[in-house]
Amino acid sequence: MPDKPKAPDTTGGVEAVERALRVLDSFEPGDAGLSLKEVADRSGVNKATILRLSVSLEKFGHITRDAEGLFHLGPSLWRLGSVFRQNLRMGPIVRPVLANLVNATGESASFYVQRGNSGVCLYRVNSPRLARDHVQEGEIIPLSMGSSGQVLDAYSIGQGKQATNIRKTGYYLSLGERDPDVAGLSVPVLGLEGELLGAVSLSGLRARFSETAVEGYRAAVLDAARQIRAEIGQI
Numbered sequence: 001m002p003d004k005p006k007a008p009d010t011t012g013g014v015e016a017v018e019r020a021l022r023v024l025d026s027f028e029p030g031d032a033g034l035s036l037k038e039v040a041d042r043s044g045v046n047k048a049t050i051l052r053l054s055v056s057l058e059k060f061g062h063i064t065r066d067a068e069g070l071f072h073l074g075p076s077l078w079r080l081g082s083v084f085r086q087n088l089r090m091g092p093i094v095r096p097v098l099a100n101l102v103n104a105t106g107e108s109a110s111f112y113v114q115r116g117n118s119g120v121c122l123y124r125v126n127s128p129r130l131a132r133d134h135v136q137e138g139e140i141i142p143l144s145m146g147s148s149g150q151v152l153d154a155y156s157i158g159q160g161k162q163a164t165n166i167r168k169t170g171y172y173l174s175l176g177e178r179d180p181d182v183a184g185l186s187v188p189v190l191g192l193e194g195e196l197l198g199a200v201s202l203s204g205l206r207a208r209f210s211e212t213a214v215e216g217y218r219a220a221v222l223d224a225a226r227q228i229r230a231e232i233g234q235i
Contacts, residue, residue: 019045020053033070093231098125101224107204114152133182147174147184148201155188155196183209187225200225
């Protein structure tokens with residue numbers, strides 16, 4: 001079958017590379033291995049193209065195939081992920097701050113970084129409450145909506161009134177943008193020279209983000225961002 005039609009791309013990307021990335025993106029947590037048909041169905045790339053791409057992906061260790069012909073993500077992706085985290089050198093700093101933020105508020109805390117036109121949840125500490133929003137480390141978010149996405153956008157590539165207001169106030173509150181039942185409040189973490197390092201985000205059920213609660217949450221998240229910035233400056 002032909003590849004699924006997609007909107008015209010005006011970004012100047014390389015089509016073969018984008019197809020290869022769509023193949024890699026077809027894998028989800030818990031997959032024990034995907035058949036050729038499953039990869040094709042999830043990625044929208046036709047089987048013949050997948051087989052051609054898999055030769056190069058296997059060569060560089062991004063994909064492997066077992067004796068039954070099932071596709072698996074390869075060890076090179078684990079290595080790249082490890083390098084990514086190690087280069088940031090932020091895990092030992094950020095995780096304790098997020099844990100303290102969760103203890104202080106009872107809501108879930110995350111640290112997002114901007115990568116291209118998306119955001120990535122690099123670190124996450126979940127609320128102990130049973131009713132909470134669900135986000136996993138490594139999850140990709142759009143920059144166009146949600147508190148963390150809006151903050152990353154405003155301090156990186158964003159323009160216009162929305163981005164200007166966020167930079168002026170130093171935070172963004174999202175009430176039901178990504179999910180009608182979920183709220184989030186995010187604050188940027190800036191480096192010593194004002195560069196964007198990431199965003200600290202507190203999120204939970206919208207019903208718990210009352211006007212009074214938000215005031216306390218905002219102070220706690222701002223303090224968390226200051227802690228991270230101060231400790232990163234000592235690295």
